Amino acid sequence: MxxxxxxxxxxxxxxxxxxxxxxxxxxxxxxxxxxxxxxxxxxxxxxxTTATASDTTLVVYREDRYCPATSQLPQDYQRRIEGIDGVSSVTPMMVVVSNCRTSLDVVTFRGVPKESFLSGAGKGIEVISGSAEDWLSRTDAALLGETLANRRGLKPGMRFDAAGITATVAGIVRSDNPQDQNVAYTALEFVQLAGRDRLGIVTQFNVKVTDSALLDPVADEIDEMFRTAQEPTATFGEKAFIGRLADxxxxxxxxxxxxxxxxxxxxxxxxxxxxxxxxxxxxxxxxxxxxxxxxxxxxxxxxxxxxxxxxxxxxxxxxxxxxxxxxxxxxxxxxxxxxxxxxxxxxxxxxxxxxxxxxxxxxxxxxxxxxxxxxxxxxxxxx
Amino acid sequence: MNFITCRDLTREYKKGDTIIKPLDGVDLDITSGDFLALMGPSGSGKTTLLNLVAGIDSPTNGSLVIDGTDLSKLSRNKLAAWRSKHVGYVFQLYNLVPVLTAYENVELPLLLHDLSKKQRHERIQIALERVGISDRAEHFPRQLSGGQEQRVAIARAIATDPDIIVADEPTGDLDKSSAHAVMQLLQTLNSELGKTIVMVTHDPKTTEYATRTLHLEKGKLVEAEAVA
Incomplete structure (x- = not known):
């Protein structure tokens, strides 16, 4: 050569x-x-936003609503959704954001039922520092996505304020789901009570189905179930839901x-x-x-x-x-x-x-x- | 025995509708070890003949056989390979690569040969020493005088140990003493190493170093004179 x-x-x-x-x-x-x-x-x-064959999560939102501040659903919808065939778990979520507009630095609180979250909707989440036990035992504890924690320089034990909520970092989590990487998970009641009394009201339900082929039929069944309710729903696959909000x-x-x-x-x-x-x-x-x-x-x-x-x-x-x-x-x-x-x-x-x-x-x-x-x-x- | 044989050697160029014939049916024999000086006025065809002998141009008509190889029948790539083995070219304006040192310039033709780095180094050293410029090996062309640049160019021409050295007015851009030194160098390469040299010149004094001088006019050889 x-x-x-x-x-x-x-x-x-x-x-x-x-x-x-x-x-x-x-x-x-x-x-x-x-x-x-x-x-x-x-x-x-x-x-x-790209759906994959392994996706099994639906998001139930208030019909004709596009932001967490206006999507308000009764928490007791959970029980009725759980009764639908093919549904494996339902996680009610209260979402509070520090800034409703598009931004590079938004803190999103997701209030979830602590006792069932890590074994249900949060199954893929790995606690990389701090401890899940701390999170479970403290009312104001938050599990922070790694991206959010790094951006804000937060570590376990530190307290932080955002969106009118003061929380203590119990742990930092990592997940394959990008939505988990940039949020603070806290107790549902903690977020519902923060600032104003919204007990019994949630922003959305994250519904896990047993098979990805069931996503569309279950979504249709949920929306049909609440069609005539005071708060009708709009249900999407999780990726499609993100695509809708972030269009x-x-x-x-x-x-x-x-x-x-x-x-x-x-x-x-x-x-x-x-x-x-x-x-x-x-x-x-x-x-x-x-x-x-x-x-x-x-x-x-x-x-x-x-x-x-x-x-x-x-x-x-x-x-x-x-x-x-x-x-x-x-x-x-x-x-x-x-x-x-x-x-x-x-x-x-x-x-x-x-x-x-x-x-x-x-x-x-x-x-x-x-x-x-x-x-x-x-x-x-x-x- | 003839080393270079030209028969009816013709080169034509088209310029618009006009056909220019700088070389017109030249017959020429050069024996191995000759030092041939080509003289003539501008446009007489000296450089055209030199370029054909060097294999950087191809004849339109006629044949040019060098050491048994008919150059007119070689493809562009084969001609390039032939040049790398058989010809060393010395330009009037030296044409060294400005971003390379003297050493690297001499190395350029050697990169085409199957030589190890050590073998290349030895050849470069020998070539630079022969032209008396080994102390300037790491200098860039801009750091050398005209005479020194021409010495490097000669070192580059002889590094591959070619049979033929062609020189196009090698002293044309040099002062008197540098020109004398360069011509002595070419004469030594001819007499001591037996290189066949074909040189174009305008300066009658440089023909004194040659063994033979030919004159061209309007593309034809007009006179042949052997020098003792």
């Missing part, structure tokens, strides 16, 4: 044209930071994807411009290489490799910074008590790198082909 021996020529072209390379890499890094950030938001939307965010993130694609186009234009200028300023140099015996395709590969390397360095830099910012900030887009996490994992880093490499190849193709097809004599005449 003689061409491998020629790659130091590529790295020297980059490191010894320092200003050009730094400007190009910096531009790529900025664009890839934006692209990766948008992609992280998009991944969060997908994770929070503004989803629309914005959908638009932001175009910005992300624009960033990729900017990277392509930037790298292509850099390579074209580099190739034009090195016409004689490439002719010299060909005179020395470098074959046309070797010249082409060296030019493309330069584009790929610039893209990979810039892309990696941008993606790493985006990943670090997203992770250190523990951001989640919240609206109406639902949470869309910003998902920044190493898969995203890898994707950013792969996208950059592909862009580097595309950006280098035309100038590489042109440079490799030029007649040596014509090149020397042109300079």
């Amino acid at each position: 003689k061409i491998i021996r020629c790659f130091p020529y590529v790295t020297k072209q980059i490191t010894r044209h320092r200003v050009r390379s730094l400007l190009t890499v910096f531009g790529i890094a900025i664009a890839m930071f934006l692209f990766t950030s948008v992609q992280a938001m998009n991944d969060g939307v997908l994770e929070a 503004d965010i989803i629309e914005l993130v959908g638009f932001a994807r175009w910005l992300g694609l624009g960033c990729l186009a900017a990277v392509l234009a930037l790298v292509a411009n850099s390579i074209v200028l580099g190739v034009q300023s090195r016409i004689a140099e490439h002719a010299v290489l060909q005179t020395l015996g470098y074959k046309s395709w070797v010249i082409a590969v060296l030019i493309i490799a330069e584009g790929v390397l610039l893209c990979a360095i810039g892309g990696l830099l941008g993606a790493v910074v985006a990943l670090s910012v997203a992770r250190s900030g523990n951001y989640a887009l919240s609206v109406e008590g639902t949470s869309i996490p910003i998902v920044a994992d190493y898969g995203l880093l890898l994707m950013g790198l792969v996208v950059c490499v592909v862009i580097g190849v595309i950006a280098g193709l035309v100038p590489a082909w042109q440079a490799s097809r030029r007649s040596i004599v014509e090149c020397f005449r042109a300079v």
Whole structure:
């Protein structure tokens, strides 16, 4: 593989044209930071709203209501829902949020029946610090999702205020469900009594069914059951429910994807411009290489490799910074008590790198082909 | 025995509707170990003939056989491979790669050969010492004088131990003393290493170093003169 021996020529072209390379890499890094950030938001939307075959949770909400402050259902609906065939558990929830609007830092309290929660709706939750026993024994205790705890710097034993509620952190929890990562679980009565007397009223019911195939029939049966009640219900699969409440965010993130694609186009234009200028300023140099015996395709590969390397360095830099910012900030887009996490994992880093490499190849193709097809004599005449 | 044989060697270019013929049916024989100087006015076809011999251009008509290989029949890639083995090119303006040191410039043609790093290092050292510039190995071209740059260019041309060295006005951009030194160097490569050298020049003084001088005019050889 003689061409491998020629790659130091590529790295020297980059490191010894320092200003050009730094400007190009910096531009790529900025664009890839934006692209990766948008992609992280998009991944969060997908994770929070895409239904899977293993989903077995329904959310029962007040019909024609879109925020937790106005969805009020009698808590005794629980007993009637539990009587429906295929229902394995029903968890009444009172949801109180610190901010009804879309925000990156919303504290959402979910009041749940403590005694049955961890073995029912909260079965997938893992307590990673503090203790579930503390939570069960204290009235004002809260189990905080890891994202919320990290964002607010809260640890077990600390007290915090939000949405007019003062609670004590009993533990930090982790869950595969993004909704659990950004909430504070407390006792149902504690939230119902906080600020105003709403005993017997809940925001929603989270209903577990025995089989995902039963989601639609059970949802229909619940809504039919309360059709003529004073507080009729609207029942959705959990992911569809989140999609319904967070449709503004989803629309914005959908638009932001175009910005992300624009960033990729900017990277392509930037790298292509850099390579074209580099190739034009090195016409004689490439002719010299060909005179020395470098074959046309070797010249082409060296030019493309330069584009790929610039893209990979810039892309990696941008993606790493985006990943670090997203992770250190523990951001989640919240609206109406639902949470869309910003998902920044190493898969995203890898994707950013792969996208950059592909862009580097595309950006280098035309100038590489042109440079490799030029007649040596014509090149020397042109300079 | 002829090392380079040109028969009816012709090169035409199209410029719009006009056909330009810088080289028109040249017959030429060069024996191995010759130091041939090509002279003639601008546009006489000297550089065109040099480029054909170097394998960086292809004839429109006629044949060019070098050491048994008919260059006119080689594809672009095969011609490149042939050049890397058989030809060292010395340019008037040195044409060193500016971002590479003298050492790295000399290494460039060696990267195409099956040589270990150590073998490449040895060859580079030998080439740089032969042209008397080993103390400037780590210098970039911008840190060298014109004469020193041309020495590096010659080192690059001889690093692969080619049979033929082609030089296009190698002293054209040098002062008198540097030009003398470069010509002495080429003469040494010819006399001591037996390299066949084909050189284009405008300067009659440089022909004194050659063993043979030919004149071209309007694409044809007009005079041949052997120098003792």
